[in-house]
Amino acid sequence: MTAPFSPSAGARAARVDSPWIRRWSEATASRLTLICLPHAGGSATFYRPWAALMPPEVELLGIQYPGREDRIGEPATAGMGELVSAVADAVLPLLDRPYALFGHSMGSAVAWELAHELDRRGAPGPRRLFASGRAAPGTAVTGQLHRQSDDILSAELGRLGGTSREVLDDPGLRAVILGAVRHDYRIIETYRPGPRPPLTCPIHVLTGGADPELGEERCRDRARGWADLTTARTEIRVFPGDHFYLTPRRREVVATVLRRMDPSLTTGARTWPSTP
Template sequence: MQDADRWLKRFTPASSPATGRTPGTAALTPLTRIRSRVVCLPHAGGAAPAYQPWARHLPADTELLAVQYPGRQERLGEPCADTLGELADAVAAALAALPVLPTVVFGHSMGSLVAYETVLRLARHAPQALPVRLFVSGAPAPAHDRTNLPAPDDASLLAYVRNQGAAQPEVYDIPELRELLMPSLRGDFALLARYRPARPPARVPVPVTALGGDSDAGCPPESLATWADATTADFASRVFPGGHFYLQGREDTLAGLVTTALRAAAAR
């Protein structure tokens, strides 16, 4: 469980039987009355707490875990991953080490690709840990052309982040914070540029739901349909008003979607 503690952060709401405290984190020790799990993967340059607001919208018997990539926050001293596959290997190993529960995996932007590669690895090496559904958000399927990535210089990366409507882009205007944040932003976009999915792309053996914003230039609504070819199971999609970060302020809606998926799987 030691590696799981490094890679996964658990967020609990005030009503959680785990802690009974305000939304925060808890160690990955066994929780009583937990019957299902939601695992979330953040965007490029992002960190696990991006999903903390979801905790208050999930049922008390659903565990919320978010992946913490190296090179940020408490993992600031660790180098960023060199490849997206390296991230997926580590996340899959961490998930495989957890007690088996009905699970939904949700990834946004870069997190969608890491989630997809993680599920492929679970299918090969730990099928008992496969999720009941994979949610991908703000990203076309792996086979889709990714020529819209920014140039690797800092000015281009920052302009790209601001144009996407990321939360609190002003933090990059503070020199001390920018110095802490830029290495993970550079590292994440570098591994995206190096990412080469299998040809033909492998299909995950679980249902997929693709989500996006109707004004996301990097992932236009029609590109969500490309995920239909990335699964051997059923496929669904949904478009929301908004841009790349359409999910900000919609934590209750998204938590409702993943909860519905867990309940549907339990009813089968």
């Protein structure tokens, strides 16, 4: 029988300093937590601009996978199971208040697996799960891009958007980025979800209407796959934009997430430094 879940204040303070966790503001007034999981090849920094839009009631936490940015020298995880187990270890002490999970692209599958892993450990479930830019686990079409050449992988990044041509044309930057992308593509392309009981939290499906992976009509068709994964309601929101619609539509996306977490929340207006 699983032991009762009871994170301590000391454990929370220690785990916020975990290499897996990024936090960009103090959380002294927070009553909710939003945990964000990056896309393939992405990092926690992708969500850093969201911090300026968070009200004081919400603590924003980004998950930093190994093998990128300040964790570039660390060994990457072997597969989805190892990745999710390590993320669960890091976030478990931080669940002393209601929380939601947000995952973009590969991150949505990680978020879904994380919700089940936390439940297996006896932790409280998320208030909401936000699945962005990807079909439901078990229905998403996968390929073999992680086995392809750097040129083919670069072309795929260009097709999806989100990576500037200047970065891909720089040999040094390209090598670093493609290393993380190839590793993450291997995880998601070899990922085969096992049978799971449905979650009990609402699932909110978000996508860009021009996403080549999951456009407006395909999103509405495939949303039924996410609906099968919860006993609660499933909602779809389509934004203008491509696979990385989140960047130009940041304020709308964050406002949508906050309203679904708690209708009383509004976006903040803090000024954040312009450094990357």
